[in-house]
Amino acid sequence: APNGDGSSLTGISSLPSQSGNQDKFLTTDGSSASWYPVAPAGLIHLSTVIASNSSTVDIETTFNNTYNEYILFITLLTGSNAGRQFELQTKQGGAYKTSSDYNSSLVQGVNASSSQSTSGGTNLGSIPIIQNVSNVARKQTNLQINISNPSVAGLKIVRWSGGLAHHDGHTGHFQGAGGFDGGSTLTLTGLRFFFDSGNIATGRFRLYGVKQ
Numbered sequence: 001a002p003n004g005d006g007s008s009l010t011g012i013s014s015l016p017s018q019s020g021n022q023d024k025f026l027t028t029d030g031s032s033a034s035w036y037p038v039a040p041a042g043l044i045h046l047s048t049v050i051a052s053n054s055s056t057v058d059i060e061t062t063f064n065n066t067y068n069e070y071i072l073f074i075t076l077l078t079g080s081n082a083g084r085q086f087e088l089q090t091k092q093g094g095a096y097k098t099s100s101d102y103n104s105s106l107v108q109g110v111n112a113s114s115s116q117s118t119s120g121g122t123n124l125g126s127i128p129i130i131q132n133v134s135n136v137a138r139k140q141t142n143l144q145i146n147i148s149n150p151s152v153a154g155l156k157i158v159r160w161s162g163g164l165a166h167h168d169g170h171t172g173h174f175q176g177a178g179g180f181d182g183g184s185t186l187t188l189t190g191l192r193f194f195f196d197s198g199n200i201a202t203g204r205f206r207l208y209g210v211k212q
Helices: none
Strands: 024-028 033-037 043-054 057-059 069-079 084-092 102-110 116-124 127-133 141-148 156-165 171-180 188-195 200-210
Touching: 043 057, 057 200, 069 084, 069 127, 069 188, 084 156, 084 171, 102 127, 116 127, 116 171, 127 141, 127 156, 127 171, 141 188, 188 200
Parallel strands: none
Antiparallel strands: 024 033, 043 200, 057 188, 069 141, 069 200, 084 127, 084 188, 102 116, 102 171, 141 156, 156 171
C-alpha cells in the first residue's frame, strides 16, 4: 500500500483497519485483504452461575432456537446437608412447573455394592437427578445435562450422567432422563435446581450451546 511519500507501508500499518476487528482473521480475494469472523467450533459458552449456599439455582440464558442442543455442566456440587437428593424443575410458559406431572428414570451405583439402584416414576413434583450427595467440600459431584430442541413445542426430556462422591464416602456413577408431562407442549426457557432439603452449598453451573 502506498505511503504519502510514495513509499510502501510495512507491518501492521499495511493491513486493513484494526478497529472493531478483534478475534477476526485476515483473508484475501486475490486482490485486496479484509477481516472475517472466526467460525466457532464445538461448544459455545453462554453463561456461568456460581452457587454459594443457594436455595435454588436458575439457568435461563439463551434457551431458544439459536442452538438445537444445549449442554449444562455442573461441577463442584455439594449440599448443605448430607445425603440429600438433587432435583430439577423446568420453566415452560413463563413459569416453573411445580405440579406433580414429572416423569423420570434414574440409575445409580456406588463402589460399595455390585448392584445398581433405580428410582424415578410418574406424577412427581420434580425430576430427581442424583441421590445421597455429600456435604463435604472435598467430595464433590460432577455431571452434565443435555437439553435438546428447547424451542420446539412438545414433551421436554432432559438427560444426564455423572460421577458421584457419595455422602458415606464411596464413589459412584449415575444417569437418567426425565421431563414434564402435564399436557403442556410449551417450549422450555429455564431450568431450576435445588435439594430436597437444605441448600446448594457449592456448585458451578456452566451452560453451552452446541454449534450447529
